[in-house]
Amino acid sequence: LSELTVLESLTAAMADAMEDDESVVVLGEDVGVSGGIFRATQGLQQRFGPQRVIDTPLDEKGIAAHAVGMALYGMRPIVEIQFSGFIHDAFEQIMFCASKYRWMTGGEYSCPMVVRAPSYGGIKGGFWHSQSPEAYFTHGGGIKVLTPTTPDDCYHSLLAAIADPDPVLVIEPVPLYRSLKGHVERDRRPLELGRSRVAREGRDVTVLTWGPQVLRATEAAEALAADGIEVEVLDLLSLVPLDLDAIVASVQRTGRVLVLHEAARTGGFGAELAALVQQHAFGYLYAPIERVTGHDVPYNFSTGDEYYRPDVLRITAGITRLMEFEF
Amino acid sequence: MTTPAPKFAGAPRQVVEPPLARAEEFGIHQRLTRDGEVIGDDPTIDVAVARRIYETMVTTRLLDERGWELQRSGRVEFWIPMRGQEASHVASTAAYDPEDWLFIASREAGAMLWRGAPLVQLFAQIFGRSAEPLRGRRLPLLFGDRSRFVVPCTTQVGAYIPHAAGAAWAAKLQGHEKAFIVFFGDGATSRGEFHSALNFAGVHRPPILFFCQNNGWAVSTPNSVQTATTTFAEKAAGYGLPGVRVDGNDFLALWETTRRLRERSLTEGPTLVESVTYRQGFHTSSDNPDLYRTNEEAEAWAQWDPIHRARRFLERHDAWDADLEEALVSTKRAEIRDAIHAAEALPKPDPSDQFFDVLATPDRALREQLAQLTDDLKGAAR
Numbered sequence: 001l002s003e004l005t006v007l008e009s010l011t012a013a014m015a016d017a018m019e020d021d022e023s024v025v026v027l028g029e030d031v032g033v034s035g036g037i038f039r040a041t042q043g044l045q046q047r048f049g050p051q052r053v054i055d056t057p058l059d060e061k062g063i064a065a066h067a068v069g070m071a072l073y074g075m076r077p078i079v080e081i082q083f084s085g086f087i088h089d090a091f092e093q094i095m096f097c098a099s100k101y102r103w104m105t106g107g108e109y110s111c112p113m114v115v116r117a118p119s120y121g122g123i124k125g126g127f128w129h130s131q132s133p134e135a136y137f138t139h140g141g142g143i144k145v146l147t148p149t150t151p152d153d154c155y156h157s158l159l160a161a162i163a164d165p166d167p168v169l170v171i172e173p174v175p176l177y178r179s180l181k182g183h184v185e186r187d188r189r190p191l192e193l194g195r196s197r198v199a200r201e202g203r204d205v206t207v208l209t210w211g212p213q214v215l216r217a218t219e220a221a222e223a224l225a226a227d228g229i230e231v232e233v234l235d236l237l238s239l240v241p242l243d244l245d246a247i248v249a250s251v252q253r254t255g256r257v258l259v260l261h262e263a264a265r266t267g268g269f270g271a272e273l274a275a276l277v278q279q280h281a282f283g284y285l286y287a288p289i290e291r292v293t294g295h296d297v298p299y300n301f302s303t304g305d306e307y308y309r310p311d312v313l314r315i316t317a318g319i320t321r322l323m324e325f326e327f
Numbered sequence: 328m329t330t331p332a333p334k335f336a337g338a339p340r341q342v343v344e345p346p347l348a349r350a351e352e353f354g355i356h357q358r359l360t361r362d363g364e365v366i367g368d369d370p371t372i373d374v375a376v377a378r379r380i381y382e383t384m385v386t387t388r389l390l391d392e393r394g395w396e397l398q399r400s401g402r403v404e405f406w407i408p409m410r411g412q413e414a415s416h417v418a419s420t421a422a423y424d425p426e427d428w429l430f431i432a433s434r435e436a437g438a439m440l441w442r443g444a445p446l447v448q449l450f451a452q453i454f455g456r457s458a459e460p461l462r463g464r465r466l467p468l469l470f471g472d473r474s475r476f477v478v479p480c481t482t483q484v485g486a487y488i489p490h491a492a493g494a495a496w497a498a499k500l501q502g503h504e505k506a507f508i509v510f511f512g513d514g515a516t517s518r519g520e521f522h523s524a525l526n527f528a529g530v531h532r533p534p535i536l537f538f539c540q541n542n543g544w545a546v547s548t549p550n551s552v553q554t555a556t557t558t559f560a561e562k563a564a565g566y567g568l569p570g571v572r573v574d575g576n577d578f579l580a581l582w583e584t585t586r587r588l589r590e591r592s593l594t595e596g597p598t599l600v601e602s603v604t605y606r607q608g609f610h611t612s613s614d615n616p617d618l619y620r621t622n623e624e625a626e627a628w629a630q631w632d633p634i635h636r637a638r639r640f641l642e643r644h645d646a647w648d649a650d651l652e653e654a655l656v657s658t659k660r661a662e663i664r665d666a667i668h669a670a671e672a673l674p675k676p677d678p679s680d681q682f683f684d685v686l687a688t689p690d691r692a693l694r695e696q697l698a699q700l701t702d703d704l705k706g707a708a709r
Binding site: 052072073093108110240 | 428457459460461462463464465471472473478479481483486487488489490491492493494495496497498500501519520522523524526527530531683684685686687690691692693
């Protein structure tokens, strides 16, 4: 057991996987000599060599597309997208190539590749450096979408992504890279995908969330506990596959649901969660499902971190609306 | 007397003599005259290999002709003609070793034949039957076969060029002695992935040939609307790579050039090859070339037909005659007819098939959607 930051846990997962499997390679912009702009791959090129930790041209589409080819050939590439705000250039490669090869070839070929996408706001990065693109990649199939938060979950999620036979997108919590530290069971065992984690237990309201909002929801929950409102926070860990059983079980206990995400509201993954909850737990709901999310506006440099991202104030307000709702 | 209105609006579309007629002037490597006479040194190609290339080209054309009829009579839903491009893809495929990887586009049935795919397998794919390697999930003629090291294209033109380069790069990183070739058209050079692949390849030197089949037209878009460069091969210079132009209707020039550049790719890295050819037919069965090109142009190119030139080469080397031709055509026609009958009789995929191979193991969402569809279909059956 060791105490690692989120960033160190990700580096540890890549190092362990590369040590265990020679077909694992890392490629991306600045990932080699400098160890990546966030230093997530720090020391890996020195340790595994420039043939396995590869500095590429500045071209997200090209990086993803070459990783597709490497994966087709049988390697296990890990792509670092410098910021997830730049992932959209690679969208077609990820969603219409990597995640479709298995299906379109009747299972003859597949693309076991990992795309690491540093995401979320909170670093004063403005629009392109504060993105939460996860919902785009849950639409259309053929790819898994992981959203770990804690160092332990990040370590085991990335190991699971690398071991997975399909393409996997890992949405990483940039604002927690260095600020969140925790115990990491460095056992080289991949996370079992499709299982969520109860970050906080409660009987009154279920908050469905992922990423840094898990911490913010927990913070709001602690404050509300003083008023006698017990909030359950479910850290979904992965959106595809989704732990629907745990979601439904929690909603059946609490009867109130807050869907919480940083990404913009319309067409966000929260809409999918709301649809699933009403389909599977309609009779248990005391109030309409509440959404606290980013807005349908670009993430603003000067006001974004405070007024775009949901914060304790807005989460608390959302929970209060749920508690005060009357038919 | 009035001047007739120009047939086509927009970009000028003049009938031009095929550049193959003045190959040297256009920097096109050519080894055969229009009538199959060798230009320059005696060829080193084994006559048996030349014959097999020719036979594969003829089979490809017969398959294409029959397939077009099947589409026009409604038995096949879609067709992508390959007439005129038989040498371009068959001779280049023939220059590769059987376990080298091919990434094909959509007019390369001959590559599958060269690699030994049975006709019934090809027609099973064409009819969308599940008894073919890709389980009949794709449009007719988008072939692939892992056991023959043939990777099918993703349908976005050119998007797969870096997939081939990435696979070649992986082979190089793993120390495998394996060569790669990727086929794409002139239109694909406008895509970002063409740039990505050649740019990466200039730096990382994977063992691959970027094989651009310049057939003159991307649907209705001529070369002059696709790019301002005079050739496609010259684009290689922007990436620190060599680019060559080869007569794409000249099996000998194609085979020799591809063979040489394949060897080179294993030690020194990639080359961009521009195979100057011509799509004699429609873009697809949904196209109408009358809207954008003249019959005269197509006829001028037909004078440079790759099959005629290959046949004349063989005849000049006493390796072919009218009897052999007749035997080949009648045998292949019969084989194609039998393959069509056999393939058409195969079962279509079950509706449940679409839920498999999305992920290695269907997740809960997929399982529930399959169960729902199955239930709904039972209702429809009642």
